[in-house]
Amino acid sequence: MAERANGARFAWADEIVDSAGMSWQVSAAVLLGLACEPVECGADSTVLTSRWHLPARTDRAPPAEPSGVDLRLAQESPAVDPVGGPVVPEPEEGDDDIDNDTSDDTKATWIVHEVVPQETLAQLALRYRVDPGKIRGWNGLGSGARARPGQRLRLRAGRTPPPRERVRHTVREGDTWTSVARDHGADPSDVRAYNIKRTGRRLYPGLELDVWRDPLLANAVVADTPPSGPAAGVRPGGFSVGRPSDGRLVNGVQIPASADYDLRYPGSAWGTSFAVRHLVDTLHRWREHSGYEGLLRLGAMSRQRGRRIGGHRSHQSGRDLDIRLPLREGLADTITPTPRRVDWVAVYALVRAFEGSGAVTQIFLDYRLQKRIYKVAREAGADRQTLRRLIQFPRGSRATRGLLRHSPGHDIHIHVRFACADHESECAGR
Numbered sequence: 001m002a003e004r005a006n007g008a009r010f011a012w013a014d015e016i017v018d019s020a021g022m023s024w025q026v027s028a029a030v031l032l033g034l035a036c037e038p039v040e041c042g043a044d045s046t047v048l049t050s051r052w053h054l055p056a057r058t059d060r061a062p063p064a065e066p067s068g069v070d071l072r073l074a075q076e077s078p079a080v081d082p083v084g085g086p087v088v089p090e091p092e093e094g095d096d097d098i099d100n101d102t103s104d105d106t107k108a109t110w111i112v113h114e115v116v117p118q119e120t121l122a123q124l125a126l127r128y129r130v131d132p133g134k135i136r137g138w139n140g141l142g143s144g145a146r147a148r149p150g151q152r153l154r155l156r157a158g159r160t161p162p163p164r165e166r167v168r169h170t171v172r173e174g175d176t177w178t179s180v181a182r183d184h185g186a187d188p189s190d191v192r193a194y195n196i197k198r199t200g201r202r203l204y205p206g207l208e209l210d211v212w213r214d215p216l217l218a219n220a221v222v223a224d225t226p227p228s229g230p231a232a233g234v235r236p237g238g239f240s241v242g243r244p245s246d247g248r249l250v251n252g253v254q255i256p257a258s259a260d261y262d263l264r265y266p267g268s269a270w271g272t273s274f275a276v277r278h279l280v281d282t283l284h285r286w287r288e289h290s291g292y293e294g295l296l297r298l299g300a301m302s303r304q305r306g307r308r309i310g311g312h313r314s315h316q317s318g319r320d321l322d323i324r325l326p327l328r329e330g331l332a333d334t335i336t337p338t339p340r341r342v343d344w345v346a347v348y349a350l351v352r353a354f355e356g357s358g359a360v361t362q363i364f365l366d367y368r369l370q371k372r373i374y375k376v377a378r379e380a381g382a383d384r385q386t387l388r389r390l391i392q393f394p395r396g397s398r399a400t401r402g403l404l405r406h407s408p409g410h411d412i413h414i415h416v417r418f419a420c421a422d423h424e425s426e427c428a429g430r
Helices: 024-032 121-128 132-138 177-183 188-199 215-222 273-290 344-357 367-379 384-390
Strands: 045-049 109-114 152-157 165-170 208-213 239-243 246-250 320-324 360-364 413-418
Touching: 109 121, 121 132, 121 152, 121 239, 132 152, 177 188, 177 208, 177 215, 188 208, 239 273, 273 344, 273 413, 344 360, 344 367, 344 384, 344 413, 367 384
Parallel strands: none
Antiparallel strands: 045 165, 109 152, 165 208, 239 246, 320 413, 360 413
16 A cells, blocks of 8 residues: 555555254244244333244354464455465455354254344344355255345354344434434344335434344343443444455444544544444553553544445454554654564554453564564563464464464554454454
8 A cells, every 4th residue: 555645554454054954853843933922122112023043042152263264364466475475365256254153063053044124145144154155055045036024044053143123112302213223233224224114214202113123232232331441432332244354334433532542544443332442441551551652543443334445355344453553762753664663562562452452353464573573572571372372473474373463564554353242243254
């Protein structure tokens, strides 16, 4: 990416169940058509219907990410890795890495899902950790077929989060399509699309809306306890759908202004509630513990609704953030952070702070620069286990271990990737 006038530039790195017959127990359960009893969902919302998946798993938590997954980072153009050989190619268009989220096929469960309004096959694939092509095959659907409300689809799910529930919401003073959707873990565009023909565009107190509520997301909002400290003002409800390189951001929250950092692109400083809260808290703690007093510049995260940004494939789902490498004391903030100008002690402290947050899956940095962090870490007394856990170097730029990973072009900034929160039911990819 070309340098900008002020001497700083940012680039981005991108990410790059066997069908079997239903058991007689599952078939019998399907015929029963079990439904849950109506339950209260707050003063203004009541669940009307909620058909459970058959059979249901008691473990609703997303499965652990498999160890040793070979990350395939997309490049801007086919090239040769200047450090370690040819670049690993990006998957063909249409390839999906969501199966990587559940490598243990023994955990897959046959279920029957009843499609709710606005749901798509792509959403179901993300939700249940299966390939959308397999959903089509299991149900005899053509390549151009779409999910229809009320349609019952048979699939072998890698995980079984609770299905969406139809909720009747009574509009209160000050409600907007966005606030209603956010409170119920829904997409505002879906809520609007489902109701607008009956209600019109204008909301007024007493109007009743039908919302297809996502229990995991809605419960996270209801049970949310705002954090203390600088992240206290970051509201709940922002969540990620899909992968960082093929996804979107719903009800996104903007990184707040702070003395701890400088927002270079406020219009692209949106992320999930989980990511933004951990970012703000981590950078504040890093300032306090590292003693670094220079300017820390944040680059792009995501647009308010995600999707493509700047012609690159990542930064689409509110979980990626570019941070310019901090400069040594006494240098002008406008100069390019070449290796000799960077405060590598501060960078190492930043990496440790992100690791300590427990909210980051990877940090991308050019492999040749990792050697400098490795040296600082050794001088700081890091043991071998810590070095191996934190830094890909010296195992080669294609190694699949280490929080810090190689990606070409990341030579003046790090690219931080935040995890999916447990309640983000359709968030995928590392």
